[in-house]
Amino acid sequence: MYRILATALLGAFSLGACAQPAPPAGGASPAAKPAAAGSAEQHARQALAQLVPGAQPDYIGDAPFAGFREVLLSGQVLYVSDDGRFLMQSQPFDIQARRPAASPGLMAFRRQALEGVPEQERIVFSPPNPKYTISVFTDVECGYCRRMHQEIAEYNRLGIAVEYLAFPRMGMGSDDFRDMVSVWCSADRKRALTQAKAGTRVPGKQCTSPVAMHYALGQRIGVTGTPAVFAQDGSQLGGYMPPQQMIQALERMSAEAGGAR
Known part of the structure; x- marks a missing residue:
């Protein structure tokens, strides 16, 4: 289509x-x-x-x-x-909000769609008591995805939980897709994802994985590249942001939401 x-x-x-x-x-x-x-x-x-x-x-x-x-x-x-x-x-682009412009209706649509993905189908890197949670469509090949993952400990230190969903940007049937299936089929997904993003070849595995479903969901809600970052309210924060910039964006959104009540 x-x-x-x-x-x-x-x-x-x-x-x-x-x-x-x-x-x-x-x-x-x-x-x-x-x-x-x-x-x-x-x-x-x-x-x-x-x-x-x-x-x-x-x-x-x-x-x-x-x-x-x-x-x-x-x-x-x-x-x-x-x-x-x-x-x-x-x-x-909303210059004042510093993120792609979206209506409350579109944000609610995306939030509902993302909430339909169970936590066990995501790869989660989280501090013990996260202040914020972001959903990130990622793949194992893109440079900014790798850069973001290199800083995962700092996101967590700042209170941000990162929940990964698969988006093999090269498409279904690509090596990228097969690598991500192998990651999601690994016994230790977090370790496998970290290795794949470091350039280490992940042993090929097959299972009933959610990779194809994540990819279809990403396309449905407007993901066109990776990483694609969404806040819990369904707003799209854009792509890669350094940890300090990410926490500032999330805190600004939280303050705006509090002031709107």
């Missing part, structure tokens, strides 16, 4: 609202609710269906800025104007 959408967008100059909306996807996400006739959500659905017939967004809701709907479609965060005419593909 991603490739089809990209091809369609390359050939489109603007969006109309003359096509019929695609049937909404099932599930409990906000996108499953029928859109009122003439509403901004219906215009967004019609516009997307005009570009990609049968398109079924995982999420549609208010954008974090006026005049647009925020859409999650095949892992891409898109913004469609309320009249269904214009589309933006790039997720804006």
Whole structure:
């Protein structure tokens, strides 16, 4: 779907609202609710269906800025104007918050999706009583993933628990994918992940692993590269941040959330 959408967008100059909306996807996400006739959500659905017939967004809701709907479609965060005419593909950056802009609705969608991954399917590096917990989609090849893991003890010392999910960025069937399956199938996953990220070859293993499921989940919620860091509220913090910068971002978010009550 991603490739089809990209091809369609390359050939489109603007969006109309003359096509019929695609049937909404099932599930409990906000996108499953029928859109009122003439509403901004219906215009967004019609516009997307005009570009990609049968398109079924995982999420549609208010954008974090006026005049647009925020859409999650095949892992891409898109913004469609309320009249269904214009589309933006790039997720804006919130300069004040210092993280990718996202609406409360999209954050809730991502939080719910991440909460569906049991702790036993993650590889967890945590201090005894963590103050903050982050979910990190990672692979064993990317340079910044390796750099982040080299500093895992400092994240933990600052009170940050790091819960890894697998995202083999080279795709299913790649050596990267097979290496991550071997890591998740190891008797000592933490040791195997640390060795793999240090460049040591992990002995090949096979089992019923969650790697493919993690990869699909990451694509669904908009992960396009690694590391992809999410806070507990579902907000995406971006990619690699040094430990001190990470704790400052988490403390700032916590203060903002406290002030909003």
